[in-house]
Amino acid sequence: MFDRxxxxxxxxxxxxxxxxxxxxxxxALETAGYTDxxxxxxxxxxxxxxxxxxxxxxxxMKQLTHxxxxxxxxxxxxxxxxxxxxxxxxxxxxDTLRLLKEDIEADRTSHTATDAIVAELRSLGxxxxxxxxxxxxxxVAEAGEHPFEWNEEHAAALLQAELDGMGAFLCRVxxxxxxxxxxxxxxxxxxxxxxGGFVVAxxxxxxxxxxxxxxxxxxxxxxxxxxxxxxISNLMDVEQTHISGFRCDMLRAQETESALAPIVEQSAxxxxxxxxxxxxxxxxxxxxxxxxxxxxxxxxxxxxxxQTRIIQLGNRLRDAYPSDENIDVLEQVANHFTRxxxxxxxxxxxxxxxxxxQLFNRxxxxxxxxxxxxxxxxxxxxxxxxxxxDRTVIEEIGDPLxxxxxxxxxxxxxxxxxxxAMGKPLVGTVRISAAHQENQVVxxxxxxxxxxxxxxxxxxxxxxxxxxxxxxxxxxxxxxxxLVFLPGFSTASTISDVSGRGVGMDIVRNHIEKLNxxxxxxxxxxxxxxxxxxxxxxxAILRGLLVKLNTSTFALPMGxxxxxxxxxxxxxxxxxxxxxxxxxxxxxxxxxxxxxxxIPRKPRTxxxxxxxxxxxxxxxxxxxxxxLIGNQEIVxxxxxxxxxxxxxxxxxxxxxxxxxxxxxxxxxxxxxxGQTKPVYIEEGAS
Numbered sequence: 001m002f003d004r005x006x007x008x009x010x011x012x013x014x015x016x017x018x019x020x021x022x023x024x025x026x027x028a029l030e031t032a033g034y035t036d037x038x039x040x041x042x043x044x045x046x047x048x049x050x051x052x053x054x055x056x057x058x059x060x061m062k063q064l065t066h067x068x069x070x071x072x073x074x075x076x077x078x079x080x081x082x083x084x085x086x087x088x089x090x091x092x093x094x095d096t097l098r099l100l101k102e103d104i105e106a107d108r109t110s111h112t113a114t115d116a117i118v119a120e121l122r123s124l125g126x127x128x129x130x131x132x133x134x135x136x137x138x139x140v141a142e143a144g145e146h147p148f149e150w151n152e153e154h155a156a157a158l159l160q161a162e163l164d165g166m167g168a169f170l171c172r173v174x175x176x177x178x179x180x181x182x183x184x185x186x187x188x189x190x191x192x193x194x195x196g197g198f199v200v201a202x203x204x205x206x207x208x209x210x211x212x213x214x215x216x217x218x219x220x221x222x223x224x225x226x227x228x229x230x231x232i233s234n235l236m237d238v239e240q241t242h243i244s245g246f247r248c249d250m251l252r253a254q255e256t257e258s259a260l261a262p263i264v265e266q267s268a269x270x271x272x273x274x275x276x277x278x279x280x281x282x283x284x285x286x287x288x289x290x291x292x293x294x295x296x297x298x299x300x301x302x303x304x305x306x307q308t309r310i311i312q313l314g315n316r317l318r319d320a321y322p323s324d325e326n327i328d329v330l331e332q333v334a335n336h337f338t339r340x341x342x343x344x345x346x347x348x349x350x351x352x353x354x355x356x357x358q359l360f361n362r363x364x365x366x367x368x369x370x371x372x373x374x375x376x377x378x379x380x381x382x383x384x385x386x387x388x389x390d391r392t393v394i395e396e397i398g399d400p401l402x403x404x405x406x407x408x409x410x411x412x413x414x415x416x417x418x419x420x421a422m423g424k425p426l427v428g429t430v431r432i433s434a435a436h437q438e439n440q441v442v443x444x445x446x447x448x449x450x451x452x453x454x455x456x457x458x459x460x461x462x463x464x465x466x467x468x469x470x471x472x473x474x475x476x477x478x479x480x481x482x483l484v485f486l487p488g489f490s491t492a493s494t495i496s497d498v499s500g501r502g503v504g505m506d507i508v509r510n511h512i513e514k515l516n517x518x519x520x521x522x523x524x525x526x527x528x529x530x531x532x533x534x535x536x537x538x539x540a541i542l543r544g545l546l547v548k549l550n551t552s553t554f555a556l557p558m559g560x561x562x563x564x565x566x567x568x569x570x571x572x573x574x575x576x577x578x579x580x581x582x583x584x585x586x587x588x589x590x591x592x593x594x595x596x597x598x599i600p601r602k603p604r605t606x607x608x609x610x611x612x613x614x615x616x617x618x619x620x621x622x623x624x625x626x627x628l629i630g631n632q633e634i635v636x637x638x639x640x641x642x643x644x645x646x647x648x649x650x651x652x653x654x655x656x657x658x659x660x661x662x663x664x665x666x667x668x669x670x671x672x673x674g675q676t677k678p679v680y681i682e683e684g685a686s
Contacts, residue, residue, distance in 0.1 A: 011053075015052070030087045050062050064118060067125075070121070092120065096114060147203040157220065158200060167222075170217075171219055179237040350388075352392070354389065363401075363405060367430065370410075384435050400512055409447075428448060443532075443533040450526060452481050461489060518534045540635070544557055563583070567609055588621065593669075
């Protein structure tokens, strides 16, 4: 039996899913225009939310969705046109429902006010024709006089009942004026009607607040009308009954011919075989709490550590006892253990993976509202929604993508007048895409706007005091373009709700680099700009390069490692006080990590040094290390609040021998390199 907490979790999960559907369908209603399927989907979402919120006792949500149903019903029957005003009101309903959900999650006592939006819905509904009033007369049995609205599911159920040899009936029941528990009596009648078949629909809904004396049941039954009459006429509080035959096309009497087509299309899924398949499919899917998956991931991480320890132990035993047959058995067990752990790790990783489309679905609404605010026509193209990414990465990348989209629409896409003068389409295009590339996911945000002007970027940075004129003059065009990531940088001349405060793009880069990702920008003046983001698939386990500084072991994320080179000490030069090497026709600055982490340099017995070249976008730096151990899967562990933030370190991992190795943060290392005083290389220096 569910307790209140479990029911609340299930309710909130359902509300989240339904609100996502609602946003997608309202956008489709505006862009693609009215379709029966689209409006029926919105109606179904509102109806589902009304029922679940009523069951949980959240009356504000129930009342709001009820009023939404009234407006949607008028749109569905062509009595209310789909206008921008109507769509805006539906979006306001969506926003209010989200606020109500947040109130419920926070268990707030003061709920979001719904009076204003309910009044708007009623005002909007008054613009349509009055809804037809159901005939409350038990003695009337004419075709078409029923309170039930067109519903494909109901029609399919009735058609299938007919194929199974059952008849369809409209049962009108008038309760006594003295009946005090109309809802309970309605459920008793429904149970009787279910004896020979099943109740397809009931009007009005059997809720505690039901006051109507007349209840109409749409029933599929193996009994005939007389038997149904006999089943319910002798029940307590039943004053009068009337039963008449019912046909599928009576649900849509005004379109009898066309009504049959959608019914036939639905009949296959309504068949017993179809229902059995659907039930089987549903039974194979379960909801699992995120905390349980996180715990599984931690346990798998511990197994990965033990796997490494077993392999190292086997190697040591092989060296010590090369002729012992038990060592062969141990190696076989270790190899099998490695395969099983690998498959287990992959399976758990897949449970953490979500299609990035769940994130992309937030953007069409934002682009719509922003285009209206800026009075620009924007066509948003989304590609690769099925690309899967770790849920933690999806959560973290949302804000940076929002910043990039806002930047593309505000700064990138020109005004209609400018686009017309340049011979461009009046509608600007913003494209966001995702794709897998080896062990990374690549996200791109592209616009066909004005592009970035390097000269203007340079002038703006100097004007705002972010760069001296001398430093600005020394920049290349690409370096000028990358000024967009400087804190406080903005080319907007005025401050608005959208931009101009000089925050946003620096946050984007910092956020992505914290995820061990890279961001690059490509632009062509007059044609547009593309931001390219590369991210790891997961933040929990990564492949790292283990290196030694003296006796201490460190790990470098392989995604940041560009190249590993061995140089003779005579190939190291000093350039303006900075040690550098020449690599592939480029000058690469060098950094002794020993000095940054206060580790004594190891006395060198040979004339060459190992240099690990790491990079962020186009930037490169060489890290001098004492020893290369190799690369392996490492489990990322937080250093915790006790140790706190360490410059140049993003976390820690436990090695196979039980020791702890720090995971180096390449972004932080670049920052450390910028703060490091020049180190002069003397002949023969180590």
